[in-house]
Amino acid sequence: MSTPSIYDVIVVGLGPAGSSAAYEIARAGRSVLGLDRARFPRYKVCGGGVSARLDALAGREYHATVEAAITGITFRYEGREAFTIEGRTPLAYFVMRDRFDAFWADRAAEAGARLCDAEAVLALDETDEHVTVTTASATYRARFVVGTDGALGVATRSLNGSRARRRAYGLEAEVPVGGCPPERRAILEMWAVPGGYGWTFPKARGCSVGIAGFRGADPRPKARFARFASLQPALCDQRLDAVGYPIPVYTPGLSLASARIGLAGDAGHLVDPFFGEGIYYAVWSGQSLGRAVVGQLDAERPDLAAYQRWVEGALYPEFEAAERLAALAYGYPRLWYESMRAHPDVVDWFYGVLRGEIGYRDLWGRLKRHAVRLAPAALARRAAAIFAR
Ligand SMILES: Cc1cc2nc3c(=O)[nH]c(=O)nc-3n(C[C@H](O)[C@H](O)[C@H](O)COP(=O)(O)OP(=O)(O)OC[C@H]3O[C@@H](n4cnc5c(N)ncnc54)[C@H](O)[C@@H]3O)c2cc1C
Numbered sequence: 422m423s424t425p426s427i428y429d430v431i432v433v434g435l436g437p438a439g440s441s442a443a444y445e446i447a448r449a450g451r452s453v454l455g456l457d458r459a460r461f462p463r464y465k466v467c468g469g470g471v472s473a474r475l476d477a478l479a480g481r482e483y484h485a486t487v488e489a490a491i492t493g494i495t496f497r498y499e500g501r502e503a504f505t506i507e508g509r510t511p512l513a514y515f516v517m518r519d520r521f522d523a524f525w526a527d528r529a530a531e532a533g534a535r536l537c538d539a540e541a542v543l544a545l546d547e548t549d550e551h552v553t554v555t556t557a558s559a560t561y562r563a564r565f566v567v568g569t570d571g572a573l574g575v576a577t578r579s580l581n582g583s584r585a586r587r588r589a590y591g592l593e594a595e596v597p598v599g600g601c602p603p604e605r606r607a608i609l610e611m612w613a614v615p616g617g618y619g620w621t622f623p624k625a626r627g628c629s630v631g632i633a634g635f636r637g638a639d640p641r642p643k644a645r646f647a648r649f650a651s652l653q654p655a656l657c658d659q660r661l662d663a664v665g666y667p668i669p670v671y672t673p674g675l676s677l678a679s680a681r682i683g684l685a686g687d688a689g690h691l692v693d694p695f696f697g698e699g700i701y702y703a704v705w706s707g708q709s710l711g712r713a714v715v716g717q718l719d720a721e722r723p724d725l726a727a728y729q730r731w732v733e734g735a736l737y738p739e740f741e742a743a744e745r746l747a748a749l750a751y752g753y754p755r756l757w758y759e760s761m762r763a764h765p766d767v768v769d770w771f772y773g774v775l776r777g778e779i780g781y782r783d784l785w786g787r788l789k790r791h792a793v794r795l796a797p798a799a800l801a802r803r804a805a806a807i808f809a810r
Pocket residue numbers: 433434435436437438439456457458459465466467468469470471472540541542543569570571572573574575590591592593631665666667668685686687688692697698699700701703
C-alpha cells in the first residue's frame with residue numbers, strides 16, 4: 422500500500438474507541454492510519470466486563486471473543502453476607518482484552534484502515550490546515566486526528582494541557598483455573614474499598630478479581646486489594662499479582678474537540694463514575710467521533726465542535742445521573758446494600774441499564790419516585806442487624 426503524503430485521519434491509540442473510529446472512517450472510503458504504542462495483541466488492565474447493551478451499538482460479531490456470560494449477580498458486603506439476584510436475559514459478557522481489542526482492530530483493518538502497532542505517538546501539532554503527528558520513527562500529517570490513546574496518552578494533554586482531570590483507581594488480577602467462583606456469576610462486593618467496590622468476574626480459564634475506588638486516591642491500594650482477595654473463599658489463598666491503572670472518569674469542562682482533533686473513550690474521560698464502565702462508552706464515542714470526522718472531511722471550515730455537543734447532550738447527562746448514584750452508593754454503602762437486598766426490583770432496574778433498556782437518568786428518576794417506599798425497609802433491616810449484634 423502506498424503512503425499518502427497526508428492522511429484523511431490518523432487515529433492515535435487502538436483500543437475499542439480508536440478501532441471503532443477507524444472502522445467508521447475506513448468504511449466511508451477515507452484514508453486512515455491507526456497508530457498504537459503497544460505490539461498487538463496486547464494486555465490491558467481491565468475486568469473485561471462488557472454490558473449486554475453493546476450488542477445494540479455494535480452487533481454481536483465480537484461475541485467470538487466472549488469467554489463467559491452472566492444473567493445474575495451475587496452482591497456481598499465485606500465478604501460476609503451475600504444475596505443473588507437473577508435476571509431474565511444476559512446482563513454482561515466477559516472478555517480478555519488482548520483478544521477483544523484485536524477483534525476491533527482487525528475489523529478496522531478489514532474495512533481498509535492501515536494499522537501500525539509498536540509505534541508510540543510523541544506529539545500532536547495542529548495548524549489551520551492539518552495536524553502533524555510525530556512518532557519516534559516518523560512524522561505524519563493528517564486532516565484530522567482521533568485521540569484515543571487512553572487515560573495517560575498525549576491526545577488529552579494536547580487539548581487540555583494540565584487542566585485537572587478526575588481519576589478513579591483500579592487494580593486487577595487474572596486468576597487462572599481453579600481459583601474462579603464455581604458458579605458462572607459475577608460477584609460485586611460493596612465497600613471492598615472505601616468509596617468503591619470489588620469484583621470477581623468469570624472468564625474461560627479462571628476469573629478477573631479487582632477493586633475500584635471512586636472517591637479519591639487510596640494510599641494503600643495493594644493492601645486493600647490483598648484484603649479483598651483474602652475474603653474470597655474461592656481464591657483459596659492464591660498469591661495474586663494485581664496491576665493498577667487509573668480509570669479516567671467523567672470530568673465536566675474538558676475540551677473534547679478542537680477544529681481538527683477529537684477525543685473519545687478514556688482519552689476524553691468518558692467512563693461512568695458509578696460503575697467504572699468504559700468499554701461501552703469507548704465504542705459509542707469512537708463510532709460517533711469517526712462519523713463526525715467523516716462529516717467534516719469535505720467541509721470548507723472544518724470543526725469538530727458538533728462532536729463535543731453530542732458528548733455533552735448524549736453522554737454527560739448519563740454520567741451526571743451515575744455520579745448521583747455513586748454519591749448514594751459509596752456515601753451510604755450499608756444502606757445501599759440493604760436497599761438492594763430488600764428490593765430486587767431496584768436491582769432489576771440496574772440490570773435494565775446493563776441490558777440497554779433504560780439509562781442511568783431513568784434509573785435515578787425511578788429511585789427518586791420510589792424513595793418513600795424503598796428507604797423504610799432498608800432502614801428497618803439495618804436497625805435489626807444492629808440490634809442483633
Ligand atoms: C482495573 C480496571 C478495570 C476495568 N474494568 C472494566 C470493565 O470490566 N468493563 C469496562 O467497561 N471497563 C473497565 N475498565 C475501563 C476500560 O478498561 C477503559 O474504559 C477502556 O479500555 C477504554 O478504551 P479506550 O479505547 O478509550 O482506551 P484503551 O483501551 O486504554 O486503549 C488506548 C490505546 O492507546 C495506546 N496508547 C497509549 N499511549 C499511546 C501513544 N502515546 N501513542 C500511541 N498509542 C498509545 C495504548 O497502547 C492502548 O492500546 C477498567 C479499567 C481498569 C483500570
